[in-house]
Amino acid sequence: MEALLVVVLALVTFASLVFPNDARALERNFAGSAQIDYHFVPSARSFRASPAGFDGFTTELSAKLAVDVTEHLSANVKMCFGCHGFETDMMYFDYRVTDALNFRIGRFSPSFGAFNLRHDPANHRLSDKPLAYDMGRMLRMRQWNLGVLPSPFPDTGLEINGTKWISEGVQLDYAAYAVSGFKGPTNGLDLQFRDSRTPFYVDSNARPAGGGRVSMTARLGQNADLTIGGSGMFGTWDPENKLTYAIFGGDVTLRLEKTTIRAEYLVRRQQFSTADPSQFKFALPATGGDYFMKHGAYAEIEQALTQDLDLIGRFDLLHRKGNVSRDSDLSESSSMLRYTLGMAYVIERGLRLKLSTELYQYSDAGSDDRKFDVSTHLGVAGTF
Numbered sequence: 001m002e003a004l005l006v007v008v009l010a011l012v013t014f015a016s017l018v019f020p021n022d023a024r025a026l027e028r029n030f031a032g033s034a035q036i037d038y039h040f041v042p043s044a045r046s047f048r049a050s051p052a053g054f055d056g057f058t059t060e061l062s063a064k065l066a067v068d069v070t071e072h073l074s075a076n077v078k079m080c081f082g083c084h085g086f087e088t089d090m091m092y093f094d095y096r097v098t099d100a101l102n103f104r105i106g107r108f109s110p111s112f113g114a115f116n117l118r119h120d121p122a123n124h125r126l127s128d129k130p131l132a133y134d135m136g137r138m139l140r141m142r143q144w145n146l147g148v149l150p151s152p153f154p155d156t157g158l159e160i161n162g163t164k165w166i167s168e169g170v171q172l173d174y175a176a177y178a179v180s181g182f183k184g185p186t187n188g189l190d191l192q193f194r195d196s197r198t199p200f201y202v203d204s205n206a207r208p209a210g211g212g213r214v215s216m217t218a219r220l221g222q223n224a225d226l227t228i229g230g231s232g233m234f235g236t237w238d239p240e241n242k243l244t245y246a247i248f249g250g251d252v253t254l255r256l257e258k259t260t261i262r263a264e265y266l267v268r269r270q271q272f273s274t275a276d277p278s279q280f281k282f283a284l285p286a287t288g289g290d291y292f293m294k295h296g297a298y299a300e301i302e303q304a305l306t307q308d309l310d311l312i313g314r315f316d317l318l319h320r321k322g323n324v325s326r327d328s329d330l331s332e333s334s335s336m337l338r339y340t341l342g343m344a345y346v347i348e349r350g351l352r353l354k355l356s357t358e359l360y361q362y363s364d365a366g367s368d369d370r371k372f373d374v375s376t377h378l379g380v381a382g383t384f
Contacts, residue, residue, distance in 0.1 A: 027067070027068040028065065028066070028067050028068075029065070029066045029067075030063070030064070030065050030066075031063075031064050031066075031383070031384065032061070032062055032063035032064060032383070032384055033060075033061075033062050033120050033121060033122035033123075033381065033382065033383045033384075034059070034060065034061045034062075034121075034122075034381070034382050035059070035060045035061075035121035035122065035127070035354075035379055035380065035381040035382075036057065036058075036059050036379060036380055037057070037058050037059075037060075037121075037127045037128075037137075037354070037377055037378070037379035038056065038057055038377070038378045038379070039053075039054065039055045039056060039058065039127070039128075039137060039375060039376075039377055040055065040375065040376050040377075040378075041053075041055050041139065041373060041374070041375045042374055042375075042376075043370060043372075043373050043374060053136070053137060053138055053139045053140065053141045053142075054083055054136050054137055054141075055375075058082070058083060058136075058137070059081065059082070060080070060081070060082045060120075060121045061080060061081040061082075062078060062079070062080040062081075062089065062120055063078065063079050063080075064076065064077070064078040064079075064090065065077050065078075072095060072096050072097065073093065073094070073095050073096075074093070074094045074096070075092070075093050075094075076090050076091070076092055076094070076108075077090060077091050078090035078091075080152075082135075082136070083135070083136040084135075084136075084194065084197050087154070087197055088107060088154070089107075089109070089152055089154050090106075090107060090108050090109070090154065091106050091107045091108075092104055092105060092106025092107055092108045093105050093106055098162070099162060099163050099164075100162040100163060100164045101160070101162050102160070102161050102162050103158065103159075103160055104158060104159040104160070104161065104177075105157075105158045106156070107154055107155065107156045107201075108154060108155070108159065109151070109152045109153055109154050109155070110153070110155060110157075110159060110175075110177045110179055110211060110233070111159065111161060111175035111177065111212070111213040111231070112149065112153075112211065112213055112231040112233060112247070112249065113133070113149070113151075113213075113229070113231050113249045113251055113264055113266065114215075114227070114229055114251040114253055114262065114264060115129065115130060115132075115133050115151055115251075115264060116133070116151050116152065116153075119133070119151040119152050121379075121381050122352070122381045122382065122383045125302055125310055125312045125342065125344040125354065126312055126314065126340065126342050126344075126354060126356050126377070127342075127354050127356060127377035127378075127379040128356075128358075128377060129147075129151060130147075130264070130296070130298035130300075130314070130316045131147050131296055131298065131316045131317065131318045131336065131338060132147045132148045132149065132264065132266045132296025132297060132298060132316065132318070133147055133148075133149060133150060133151035133266075133296075134146055134147040134150060135147075135150035135151060135152075135193075136150075138336075138338075139360050139373050139375065140329075140336065140362070140366065143328060143329050143330055143366065144318060144320070144330070144336065145190050145191070145193075146193060147266075147296050147318060148247065148266040148267070148268045148294050148295070148296035148318070149233075149247055149249075149266060149268070149296075150193050153182075153193075153196065154196070154197075155179035155180050155181070155196060155209075156179060156180050156201065156203075157177060157178050157179030157180060157208060158177065158178060158179075159175055159176065159177035159179075160175070160176050160177070161173070161174060161175035161176075162174060166216075169218060169219035170216065170217070170218050170219075171216070171217045171218075172214070172215075172216050173213075173214070173215045173216075173217070173229075174212070174213070174214050174215075175212055175213045175214075176210075176211075176212040177210065177211055177212065178208040178209070178210050179208060179209055179210075179211075180196075180203040180208065180209070181203070181205075181207070181208060181209025181235035181236070181237065182195075182196060182209070182235065182237045182245060183195040183196060183203075183204045183205075183237055184237045184238055184243070185238070185239075186238060186239050186240065186273075187238075187273040187275045187276065188237075188238060188243075188272065188273060189272045189273065189279070189324075189325055190270070190272065191237055191245065191270070204238075204239045205236060205237075205238065205239050205240070205241045207235070207236055207241050208235070209233060209234060209235025209236075210233070210234060210235065211231070211232050211233030211234065211247075212231070212232060213229060213230070213231040213232075214229065214230055215227055215228065215229030215230070215251075216228055216229070220256075223255075223256075223257050224255060224256050224257065225254075225255050226252075226253070226254050226255075227251075227252070227253040227254075228250075228251070228252050229250070229251045229252075230248075230249070230250050230251075231247075231248065231249045231250075231251075232246070232247065232248050232249075233245075233246070233247040233248075234246045234247075237270075238273070242271075242273075243270075243271040243272060243273060244270070244271050245268060245269070245270040245271070246268070246269045246270075247266065247267070247268045248266070248267055249264060249265060249266040249267070250264070250265050251263065251264040251265075252264075258303065258304035259301065259302070259303050259304075260301070260302040261299075261300075261301050261302075262298075262299070262300050262301075262302075263297070263298070263299040263300075264297065264298055265295070265296070265297040266295070266296045266297070267293060267294070267295045267296075268293070268294045269291060269292075269293055270291060270292060270293075270294070271290050271291045272290060272291065272292065272323075273290075274289065274290050278326075279325055279326060280323050280324070280325065280326060281323065281324050281325060281326050281327075281328055282323050282324070282332055284323065289322075289323060291322060292320060292321060292322025292323065292324075293320070293321045293322060294318065294319070294320045294321075295317075295318070295319040295320075296316070296317065296318050296319075297316065297317055298314060298315065298316030298317070299314070299315055299316075300312060300313065300314035300315070300316075300340075301313050301314075307346075308345055308346040309343065309344075309345050309346075310343065310344045310345075311342075311343050312340070312341070312342045312343065312344065312356070313340065313341055313342075314338075314339075314340040314342075315337075315338070315339055315340070316337075316338050316340075317335065317336065317337050317338070318335065318336045319333075319334070319335045319336075320333070320334050320335075321333045321334075329364055329366035330364055331363070331364050333363075334362075334363050334364050335362070335363040336360065336361070336362055336363070337360070337361040337362075338358055338359065338360050338361070339358065339359045339361075340356055340357070340358045340359075341356065341357055342354065342355060342356030342357070342377070343355050343356070347380075350382055350383045350384060351380065351381075351382045352380070352381045352382070353379075353380055354377065354378070354379040354380070354381060355376075355377070355378055355379075356376065356377045357374070357375075357376050357377075358374070358375045358376070358377070359372070359373075359374055360372065360373040360374070360375070
């Protein structure tokens with residue numbers, strides 16, 4: 001990691017000599033978003049039932065300050081508030097040599113997938129995120145330990161990214177990064193995503209995780225475009241650097257006039273410790289039983305009915321295959337499906353009303369003896 005930082009700093013110094021700039025006044029931009037959402041789960045209103053997730057009122061807030069120091073150097077700081085409390089979501093420098101070569105150093109969300117680009121609540125039309133990227137609003141979230149890759153997933157490190165126009169109508173974007181990586185306990189069975197947040201900013205194993213993303217956008221017409229992307233990430237998550245995780249994803253976005261269609265697929269292969277066989281629900285095989293696979297996918301369509309009203313339909317799923325802890329409600333092969341229908345209405349410029357209804361379907365009944373749940377969201381999101 002230190003050698004890589006030296007190389008990057010050398011490249012930045014070289015670029016500053018090749019691309020000199022005159023001093024100029026700082027340019028600043030301050031922006032933010034906020035959402036308050038009421039989540040109601042009718043099937044969890046009895047004393048014996050629990051939604052196993054966050055219901056009632058929840059709030060998400062974010063505020064970002066961007067400063068252009070010079071023509072090539074900029075800085076970004078972003079603070080957010082949610083179920084995890086206050087968090088430094090971003091704090092990094094960008095040194096842009098050209099559009100095709102940019103160095104990002106600090107704390108940021110590594111480039112992965114398409115949804116991460118619009119994870120702020122004001123940037124997507126539904127109150128909650130797709131299951132693959134969920135960070136707290138999905139039902140049975142603790143049994144599943146959230147989605148495949150909860151978004152946002154801020155981390156500390158460096159990233160090299162850029163944009164290259166292949167032709168007048170085709171754009172290539174790329175990113176490669178080295179970051180601290182996700183964390184978990186010694187002899188653990190799964191990642192602890194909260195350990196990547198306040199106050200756990202220190203790397204637990206001093207080994208960086210690496211990854212990257214490549215996407216291509218083609219203009220299909222004046223009001224139409226198609227984006228196809230692929231992402232990957234690999235690292236170790238335990239203090240001893242013995243247990244690995246690998247996450248891969250693919251995404252497609254098609255925009256046709258007032259219609260936007262999106263689809264993403266993610267999969268995470270993760271090793272776990274088998275040092276204590278008694279902590280597992282199922283017997284360990286002689287070989288090959290030291291990992292699980294978690295898949296996540298969604299497909300959604302946004303249709304603008306009027307200038308102020310959008311209709312949204314989404315189908316998403318999670319599937320996990322592999323051994324689980326003794327107290328888990330999941331089996332060796334478990335699935336969760338969700339069907340969502342929602343709308344978003346512009347009340348005023350910068351202020352949007354969100355309403356959605358969700359149907360959950362589970363392959364395992366769990367301790368509450370339910371294989372179905374219905375939930376509703378009523379939220380208001382604003383930007384400034």
